[in-house]
Amino acid sequence: MRYAVNDAVVITKRQLLQLARVPEVLVFSTIQPVMFVLLFRYVFGGSISTGQPGGYVQLLMPGIFVQTVAFTLASTAIGLAEDMKKGLIDRFRSLPISRGAVIFGRTFGDALLNILVLTVMATAGYLVGWRPTSGILHTSLAFLFLFMFGYALSWIGILVGLSVKEARTVQSVGFLVTFPLTFLSNAFAPTTGMPKILQYFAEWNPVSTMVAACRQLFGLKNQFGATANSWPSQHPLQTSLLYMVILMVVFIPLSIRKYKNYSN
Amino acid sequence: MKSVIAENLVKTYRNGEVTALNGLSLDVEEGTVLGVLGPNGSGKTTTVRILATLLKPDSGSATVSGIDVIKNPEKVRELIGLSGQYETLTGWDNLVMFGRLYHLGRQSSIDRANELLERFDLTEAARRPIKTYSGGMRRRLDLAASLIVKPKILFLDEPTTGLDPRGRQDMWGVIQELVKGGVTLLLTTQYLEEADQLADEIAVIDRGTVIARGTSDALKKQVGGERLEITVENADVAATQEIVAKISGHATHTDLRTISAPVLNGSKDLMDALRAMDEAKIHPLDIGLKRPSLDDVFLSLTGHIAEETVQETVKKKRGGKK
Numbered sequence: 263m264r265y266a267v268n269d270a271v272v273i274t275k276r277q278l279l280q281l282a283r284v285p286e287v288l289v290f291s292t293i294q295p296v297m298f299v300l301l302f303r304y305v306f307g308g309s310i311s312t313g314q315p316g317g318y319v320q321l322l323m324p325g326i327f328v329q330t331v332a333f334t335l336a337s338t339a340i341g342l343a344e345d346m347k348k349g350l351i352d353r354f355r356s357l358p359i360s361r362g363a364v365i366f367g368r369t370f371g372d373a374l375l376n377i378l379v380l381t382v383m384a385t386a387g388y389l390v391g392w393r394p395t396s397g398i399l400h401t402s403l404a405f406l407f408l409f410m411f412g413y414a415l416s417w418i419g420i421l422v423g424l425s426v427k428e429a430r431t432v433q434s435v436g437f438l439v440t441f442p443l444t445f446l447s448n449a450f451a452p453t454t455g456m457p458k459i460l461q462y463f464a465e466w467n468p469v470s471t472m473v474a475a476c477r478q479l480f481g482l483k484n485q486f487g488a489t490a491n492s493w494p495s496q497h498p499l500q501t502s503l504l505y506m507v508i509l510m511v512v513f514i515p516l517s518i519r520k521y522k523n524y525s526n
Numbered sequence: 527m528k529s530v531i532a533e534n535l536v537k538t539y540r541n542g543e544v545t546a547l548n549g550l551s552l553d554v555e556e557g558t559v560l561g562v563l564g565p566n567g568s569g570k571t572t573t574v575r576i577l578a579t580l581l582k583p584d585s586g587s588a589t590v591s592g593i594d595v596i597k598n599p600e601k602v603r604e605l606i607g608l609s610g611q612y613e614t615l616t617g618w619d620n621l622v623m624f625g626r627l628y629h630l631g632r633q634s635s636i637d638r639a640n641e642l643l644e645r646f647d648l649t650e651a652a653r654r655p656i657k658t659y660s661g662g663m664r665r666r667l668d669l670a671a672s673l674i675v676k677p678k679i680l681f682l683d684e685p686t687t688g689l690d691p692r693g694r695q696d697m698w699g700v701i702q703e704l705v706k707g708g709v710t711l712l713l714t715t716q717y718l719e720e721a722d723q724l725a726d727e728i729a730v731i732d733r734g735t736v737i738a739r740g741t742s743d744a745l746k747k748q749v750g751g752e753r754l755e756i757t758v759e760n761a762d763v764a765a766t767q768e769i770v771a772k773i774s775g776h777a778t779h780t781d782l783r784t785i786s787a788p789v790l791n792g793s794k795d796l797m798d799a800l801r802a803m804d805e806a807k808i809h810p811l812d813i814g815l816k817r818p819s820l821d822d823v824f825l826s827l828t829g830h831i832a833e834e835t836v837q838e839t840v841k842k843k844r845g846g847k848k
Contacts, residue, residue, distance in 0.1 A: 265629055268626070269627060272623055272626040272627055273627075276615065276619070276623050279615055279619055280615060283614060283615060283655055284614055348613070350613065352575075352580055352608075353608065353671075354627070355579070355580055356578045356579065356580060356603060356606065356608040357603055357624075357627050357628065358600060358604040358628070358629075359627050523582075
């Protein structure tokens with residue numbers, strides 16, 4: 263047990279070192295969300311009337327933040343699949359290290375990467391006019407939520423990576439899961455304008471509840487669907503927290519089990 | 527004492543469609559080198575993966591230093607070294623990381639990394655990313671990483687596949703050094719020459735079972751004894767044929783200017799031949815005793831040739847070999 267933490271930390275460190283040696287990864291994992299910020303802010307932002315003081319960007323940024331951390335699912339899965347392909351995971355498995363260390367280490371590494379990416383995103387948002395108005399405490403709490411959400415999703419990524427194994431397939435699967443989840447939500451447009459069935463899905467979608475939670479924590483009144491009467495729309499903080507707990511309770515043991523017998 | 531014992535290992539993939547191991551048994555005496563020789567797909571890698579606790583067999587059992595690899599994989603992992611991995615980090619990063627994962631402590635990990643880099647002639651490349659290394663350098667680094675805690679038992683899965691002849695020679699030198707240090711080594715290879723060079727004993731495997739085992743010499747004897755072989759100028763062929771026929775007592779075989787025939791007394795027959803040639807004033811261009819090569823052994827045991835081209839092998843590796 264004493265070693266379990268050491269082992270996970272060594273694996274995390276390796277991942278960060280790798281990032282330092284191949285900085286392109288970091289550049290590309292931030293370029294896309296920054297691009298989204300600029301696109302939505304300047305292309306759609308002008309024609310979406312929100313009645314929101316400060317404009318569309320106030321509503322947009324929480325959506326972008328959640329979308330960004332949601333991609334952790336894909337990046338964790340891809341990273342793991344690549345390591346498996348290189349034979350590195352086999353090599354780790356032949357070492358006398360604790361069972362969970364390799365996958366815990368990877369989720370820690372991806373979580374640390376998320377802190378970095380969120381910092382870049384927040385800066386980009388600030389530059390285009392995003393201003394949280396709720397004070398430092400609530401704003402920090404929002405970022406803590408985002409961080410935890412990314413961490414919980416990265417456990418789905420572990421299971422996907424271990425199950426699919428082929429990095430390119432993993433990439434497709436990752437996007438296949440994250441794109442509908444992020445767009446069938448209140449992230450970029452109000453759910454109230456969607457057909458009934460999509461609206462229902464969008465309101466229960468964890469991305470929506472996360473976005474709504476962040477908006478609330480950043481001090482926004484208009485919620486892009488907070489007018490809906492469903493329970494998750496009315497209680498975004500509680501629902502999001504519940505989702506995160508469920509994700510971790512389900513996917514951490516599943517992933518560890520899968521890791522233990524993945525090649526059998 | 528046996529360091530490694532595998533008994534009746536069976537392993538199938540894809541719900542029994544593909545049989546990788548079909549009742550494979552082998553053992554390795556402590557402090558010796560067993561060469562597991564076989565073509566691609568014969569079950570070499572699967573065997574190593576089972577012994578290194580990475581894979582559970584469908585049936586059969588295996589022990590390493592007397593410890594059951596299926597029931598007690600954690601204990602086995604403390605004793606073994608396994609090669610086979612590539613990284614985007616630098617060579618130094620990689621070795622320090624493995625040191626830390628073997629719980630060596632920070633300073634000892636660094637010291638051990640430096641020591642191994644020095645020993646494997648990688649000090650200059652230590653701070654470069656591994657992806658810039660040549661194939662030979664990667665293999666040496668890989669080997670270094672498997673030696674961090676001085677394992678008692680080392681598994682090397684095709685340590686020279688894909689290397690050029692020089693890289694292969696270097697790698698053999700390194701492995702021979704290692705073996706002198708008393709490590710027990712199980713080495714898989716598809717190169718007959720490699721098994722001949724490095725292994726005390728060879729297990730020839732084909733389609734998931736051991737089809738022959740013994741020392742390189744014993745395997746060669748199984749195929750046939752020695753032949754006396756002399757190459758001479760064209761003018762001397764007829765006279766040489768007579769000499770060889772007399773010593774051998776068997777029919778000679780002539781291939782251009784090379785005359786050969788089976789002999790029973792090895793070096794004594796060779797000396798007789800030299801003396802007779804000298805008396806007849808014939809200068810041999812080449813003269814010697816030829817024993818069957820391991821190629822001959824494999825061919826006669828399996829009815830097909832062992833080696834595949836290097837390119838094919840590389841392709842298979844990239845495709846994620848099971």
